[in-house]
Amino acid sequence: xxxxxxxxxxxxxxxxxxxxxxxxxxxxxxxxxxxxxxxxxxxxxxxxxxxxxxxxxxxxxxxxxxxxxxxxxxxxxxxxxxxxxxxxxxxxxxxxxxxxxxxxxxxxxxxxxxxxxxxxxxxxxxxxxxxxxxxxxxxxxxxxxxxxxxxxxxxxxxxxxxxxxxxxxxxxxxxxxxxxxxxxxxxxxxxxxxxxxxxxxxxxxxxxxxxxxxxxxxxxxxxxxxxxxxxxxxxxxxxxxxxxxxxxxxxxxxxxxxxxxxxxxxxxxxxxxxxxxxxxxxxxxxxxxxxxxxxxxxxxxxxxxxxxxxxxxxxxxxxxxxxxxxxxxxxxxxxxxxxxxxxxxxxxxxxxxxxxxxxxxxxxxxxxxxxxxxxxxxxxxxxxxxxxxxxxxxxxxxxxxxxxxxxxxxxxxxxxxxxxxxxxxxxxxxxxxxxxxxxxxxxxxxxxxxxxxxxxxxxxxxxxxxxxxxxxxxxxxxxxxxxxxxxxxxxxxxxxxxxxxxxxxxxxxxxxxxxxxxxxxxxxxxxxxxxxxxxxxxxxxxxxxxxxxxxxxxxxxxxxxxxxxxxxxxxxxxxxxxxxxxxxxxxxxxxxxxxxxxxxxxxxxxxxxxxxxxxxxxxxxxxxxxxxxxxxxxxxxxxxxxxxxxxxxxxxxxxxxxxxxxxxxxxxxxxxxxxxxxxxxxxxxxxxxxxxxxxxxxxxxxxxxxxxxxxxxxxxxxxxxxxxxxxxxxxxxxxxxxxxxxxxxx
Numbered sequence: 001x002x003x004x005x006x007x008x009x010x011x012x013x014x015x016x017x018x019x020x021x022x023x024x025x026x027x028x029x030x031x032x033x034x035x036x037x038x039x040x041x042x043x044x045x046x047x048x049x050x051x052x053x054x055x056x057x058x059x060x061x062x063x064x065x066x067x068x069x070x071x072x073x074x075x076x077x078x079x080x081x082x083x084x085x086x087x088x089x090x091x092x093x094x095x096x097x098x099x100x101x102x103x104x105x106x107x108x109x110x111x112x113x114x115x116x117x118x119x120x121x122x123x124x125x126x127x128x129x130x131x132x133x134x135x136x137x138x139x140x141x142x143x144x145x146x147x148x149x150x151x152x153x154x155x156x157x158x159x160x161x162x163x164x165x166x167x168x169x170x171x172x173x174x175x176x177x178x179x180x181x182x183x184x185x186x187x188x189x190x191x192x193x194x195x196x197x198x199x200x201x202x203x204x205x206x207x208x209x210x211x212x213x214x215x216x217x218x219x220x221x222x223x224x225x226x227x228x229x230x231x232x233x234x235x236x237x238x239x240x241x242x243x244x245x246x247x248x249x250x251x252x253x254x255x256x257x258x259x260x261x262x263x264x265x266x267x268x269x270x271x272x273x274x275x276x277x278x279x280x281x282x283x284x285x286x287x288x289x290x291x292x293x294x295x296x297x298x299x300x301x302x303x304x305x306x307x308x309x310x311x312x313x314x315x316x317x318x319x320x321x322x323x324x325x326x327x328x329x330x331x332x333x334x335x336x337x338x339x340x341x342x343x344x345x346x347x348x349x350x351x352x353x354x355x356x357x358x359x360x361x362x363x364x365x366x367x368x369x370x371x372x373x374x375x376x377x378x379x380x381x382x383x384x385x386x387x388x389x390x391x392x393x394x395x396x397x398x399x400x401x402x403x404x405x406x407x408x409x410x411x412x413x414x415x416x417x418x419x420x421x422x423x424x425x426x427x428x429x430x431x432x433x434x435x436x437x438x439x440x441x442x443x444x445x446x447x448x449x450x451x452x453x454x455x456x457x458x459x460x461x462x463x464x465x466x467x468x469x470x471x472x473x474x475x476x477x478x479x480x481x482x483x484x485x486x487x488x489x490x491x492x493x494x495x496x497x498x499x500x501x502x503x504x505x506x507x508x509x510x511x512x513x514x515x516x517x518x519x520x521x522x523x524x525x526x527x528x529x530x531x532x533x534x535x536x537x538x539x540x541x542x543x544x545x546x547x548x549x550x551x552x553x554x555x556x557x558x559x560x561x562x563x564x565x566x567x568x569x570x571x572x573x574x575x576x577x578x579x580x581x582x583x584x585x586x587x588x589x590x591x592x593x594x595x596x597x598x599x600x601x602x603x604x605x606x607x608x609x610x611x612x613x614x615x616x617x618x619x620x621x622x623x624x625x626x627x628x629x630x631x632x633x634x635x636x637x638x639x640x641x642x643x644x645x646x647x648x649x650x651x652x653x654x655x656x657x658x659x660x661x662x663x664x665x666x667x668x669x670x671x672x673x674x675x676x677x678x679x680x681x682x683x684x685x686x687x688x689x690x691x692x693x694x695x696x697x698x699x700x701x702x703x704x705x706x707x708x709x710x711x712x713x714x715x716x717x718x719x720x721x722x723x724x725x726x727x728x729x730x731x732x733x734x735x736x737x738x739x740x741x742x743x744x745x746x
Contacts, residue, residue, distance in 0.1 A: 037586035038538040045165070046147050047425070047437070048154050048370070048382060054532045057437060057482030057494035059545040059580055061085035061596070064143040067649070070666060070694055073182060073709040074737035075190045075212040077234075078135055083645050083668035085146050086580035086598030091640060093721055093731065094328055095264045096234060097297045098131045103148050104547065105576050105602035105641030106161035109676070110557035112566060113326070113359050113394045114415050116505045118522070120151060120159035123166045124253055126303050126320040129158070129390060130362055133299060133322055136257060137236045140194045140208035142169040148580065149526045149547065150500025152478030153439030156386060156421050160500025160524035160551065170251065171204035171242035172196055177746055184739025187215040202245045209237040218265065218287045222336055225289040225401075232261025247309040256300035263295040264731055268334030269347030271682045271719055271728040274619050284717060284735055288346055290401045291331025291354040299324035309374065316370040323363045329356035331401065334729040341402050350616070350726055354405065355511070356397040365389045380427040388419040396511040398457040409457030411511040416448045419503065437482040443501065446473040451508030451516055466514070472504035474521045490534040500524040505555055507568040519555040519568035540585035548577040554604070558611040558677055559724060572606040574638060590654055596647040602638040604677075609633055611677050614724040619681040633677045642671035659699030667691040675722050682728055686718050690733070703745050710738040
């Protein structure tokens with residue numbers, strides 16, 4: 001019973017630190033000149049219009065500017081945003097290429113490359129559906145918005161948990177730009193830059209790019225397998241062309257990414273039996289393996305965002321095409337040899353498992369046409385149609401690591417998905433204080449799927465393999481109602497009821513099995529209410545939300561417990577409830593701080609649902625199921641869903657000479673969580689607190705900046721994910737990194 005008290009005490013300490021007593025004096029005295037510590041207005045586009053975040057009736061967080069630069073300092077990928085705002089978690093079993101997002105505990109642990117997720121990701125107004133498109137690097141980004149709760153009306157399918165929106169910095173009519181170079185440990189080199197060029201009175205262009213690289217930092221001491229690991233070269237670029245003449249404007253975007261490096265390291269027998277602790281003497285830099293580890297990804301896309309302004313209304317057209325290729329190969333058993341092929345290690349290796357997954361072909365086409373009012377009338381409206389088409393091939397390979405790492409198995413999946421929708425929303429200002437909003441969307445989805453295994457592992461290839469097919473389809477009506485009441489100029493109360501929908505999913509990893517699984521569509525109903533308030537003469541801002549949701553026919557991914565295989569299941573329902581608090585404060589001219597905290601209490605409510613637990617004799621704490629070798633999971637929390645998520649930043653700056661010296665620290669906390677649907681002592685992740693530190697100097701009115709940084713400065717190392725079918729194989733968080741950066745603006 002000690003743990004909750006400790007957590008609440010830490011939270012109280014963080015809040016007290018962020019808002020000490022002297023902050024009350026941040027208000028200026030009568031007759032004084034107004035202090036420069038007042039917070040800026042935050043503009044978001046959660047309702048497809050530019051609005052003050054205070055007036056939007058939903059729980060939203062925005063990340064921009066200095067915070068993004070800090071989180072990306074060490075070459076981190078999109079997972080650096082995990083826990084940086086309340087109720088957000090991001091993790092991956094594929095490393096940099098396949099992030100999995102969770103909002104308020106809702107996410108998907110599926111590692112298949114056609115897996116759907118309940119968190120939508122929108123990059124420059126374009127939905128990124130496949131998980132390998134969702135990891136596009138964050139650079140030259142103006143703002144990131146995290147929209148919590150179902151977004152089924154304006155953003156559509158596969159967003160019952162929420163949406164994360166990225167908006168790149170747009171071209172302007174000013175010649176400007178920046179270059180940011182960072183050098184870190186393990187010979188890390190991180191570069192980001194952009195240049196904005198006005199071409200004439202109508203056209204402007206913006207070129208931006210990022211290059212991240214790091215040398216290998218893990219060595220394989222064995223004579224077989226990949227020798228050096230965990231290095232990477234990750235490059236991305238974007239070109240934007242903006243046009244405006246009269247009532248017509250256009251924004252054209254072309255972008256691409258090229259990555260080469262290593263897949264996630266699965267480390268055999270690093271978890272102590274009966275605990276969630278690392279084994280004594282664990283050495284991060286050593287990885288004895290007999291397998292090959294490699295990962296490559298290339299992706300590209302183009303989009304055209306067109307806008308016509310008419311009298312009383314505006315017409316938008318958003319057209320996009322994206323494609324990608326991926327290959328990822330790893331030693332899944334996490335070691336070398338086997339019980340029947342000595343020597344083996346580290347620890348007991350029941351059988352070898354070396355596999356690869358690839359996407360030789362992914363193409364996505366999206367089209368949205370939206371017409372909306374542009375007046376200042378009390379009634380505002382939006383109406384639109386949306387079309388989505390995806391063509392995907394997923395390859396799965398098996399290799400014989402005991403026989404020279406030669407291929408000895410192959411399976412293939414094809415998925416062709418189409419979806420269309422029509423949607424609309426109304427905003428009505430009942431008075432200057434009370435504004436109401438309602439929306440509705442009709443969606444139709446259809447998938448055609450097939451999977452086959454032309455080459456069964458360990459056998460000869462087959463000329464006529466069995467083909468497994470599925471063609472799930474569904475329709476859905478999503479809706480939402482919201483209200484915002486401005487009690488005064490500093491205080492807004494809001495409430496929202498919303499529904500969300502995830503289309504049917506297909507799981508077809510037939511490399512080690514003879515069946516496919518289909519999950520029916522899931523539907524979410526969410527209630528939330530809160531307050532957004534400016535305090536201390538607008539030098540501080542607090543947003544607090546309480547919420548409750550129910551998801552019916554929840555799509556879950558169950559591992560087999562014996563082989564490298566997944567199966568989709570639908571739980572009767574799952575529930576979640578909790579709260580979120582966001583605090584920002586400019587304490588005075590020198591001190592700034594933020595605090596975020598969320599509590600997510602989730603539960604799978606299906607007394608008859610059972611799954612196969614681990615296949616390696618882990619310590620399962622759930623009751624036995626109705627079938628031998630299974631356990632019941634009803635009553636468990638959702639997987640990878642920490643109850644408590646917290647974040648804290650504190651910045652001190654002071655003028656020195658002709659510039660400003662600053663010190664910035666940031667901390668992110670995640671509570672314990674189950675790694676899988678069942679609960680086991682070894683697979684219950686420990687709570688994790690990671691901190692960062694940045695010390696820098698800006699001069700020449702901010703034109704130049706030199707900084708030293710550290711990420712995970714306490715070098716906390718622990719298991720954050722696992723493989724449960726073979727041995728006590730774990731995946732670790734990123735170790736400490738540090739370096740220096742120089743940034744020049746022009």
